[in-house]
Amino acid sequence: MSTQDRLIESTQSLLWERGYVGTSPKAIQQRSGVGQGSMYHHFAGKPDLAAAALRRSAEQMRGIAEADLAVPGGAYDRIAAYLHRDREVLRGCRIGRMAQDPDVIADPQLRAPVEETFDWLRGRIADLVAEGQANGEFAPGLHPADTAAAVVAVVQGGYVLARASNSAEPFEQAIRGALGLLGAYRRA
Amino acid sequence: MSTQDRLIESTQSLLWERGYVGTSPKAIQQRSGVGQGSMYHHFAGKPDLAAAALRRSAEQMRGIAEADLAVPGGAYDRIAAYLHRDREVLRGCRIGRMAQDPDVIADPQLRAPVEETFDWLRGRIADLVAEGQANGEFAPGLHPADTAAAVVAVVQGGYVLARASNSAEPFEQAIRGALGLLGAYRRA
């Protein structure tokens, strides 16, 4: 693996664990085994490296979500597959976590991958809801974009509840709760 | 206002804006106008002061939520009142935000107020759902605890989506989506 790749991967994992404010260049160097001079040779500094790491995490998250949502079956089943994917709940979401960090939100380079990921995800799920409605799988009355936002929010909020209680249980409750509600719109 | 109170309030606002890792004793001193010696006289250090600030924020959040949930009306209306409360969405949730901070999660003194707040809130809403079901307002099939977790998660996740896109809109979509889903369980 290239030096750049090792730096990016180490930064990805540190951002996930500790956020942007909590991640230092020194910690990145130690985790990657790359020296200080090398790091500053390949990247202009912490923001530059973080931006590269976030772009890669965003790509990866999109790939994973798309795999769940493209599963064979109806709209409900595909949303359920996305919601029920096996997650390391207590680690939280590597993308959603960044939304809490003021330095990330304030820097367009850093916020862009976060925004784009959630825009894409909400759109993708909204399309699925609309499709389910068009083909009669869902009763009328569901608003695709609103429903999609709620589905994505349940996952992101589920992480918050899980970490708050140091247990995956509230996350799973929230998922079951959301699918229970969505299920009421399914036609026989 | 007492020196302690000024320290606590300044810490509350800084924790809300910048999180635990991002909040320094010096910043607290500057915002509160309290000198270094004073700060360390009244509090043992940053963790001690943060714990006091979080306990106070938890109390306040609970008071605000209880006011919404105790509004006159049925279960649906009271949940809707909670969800539709006027929020400064882009600031995020002062309690939920802390769940992302590894140093908060790792310290029982700091995590306790966060955990207790969400435990209480989920329980309070679950009771409301159960009540609505007992008196026939909701169709059978709603699981109170799961539904409550989903409701709370939508709010917390809504904050994440809003901050990611630097707009309150996704938050409002998620709220509308959740209420749309819950509405399907209402009896005429």
Added chain:
DNA sequence: GTCTATATTCGGATAGAC
């Protein structure tokens, strides 16, 4: 490309005078 040296400011305190 990588290494070591150096620099500046901040973080998070402790000590002791007033």
Added chain:
DNA sequence: GTCTATCCGAATATAGAC
């Protein structure tokens, strides 16, 4: 109770040799 002085390591680099 509050103030100033002091401390030590971390954060985030820059400079220049190899």
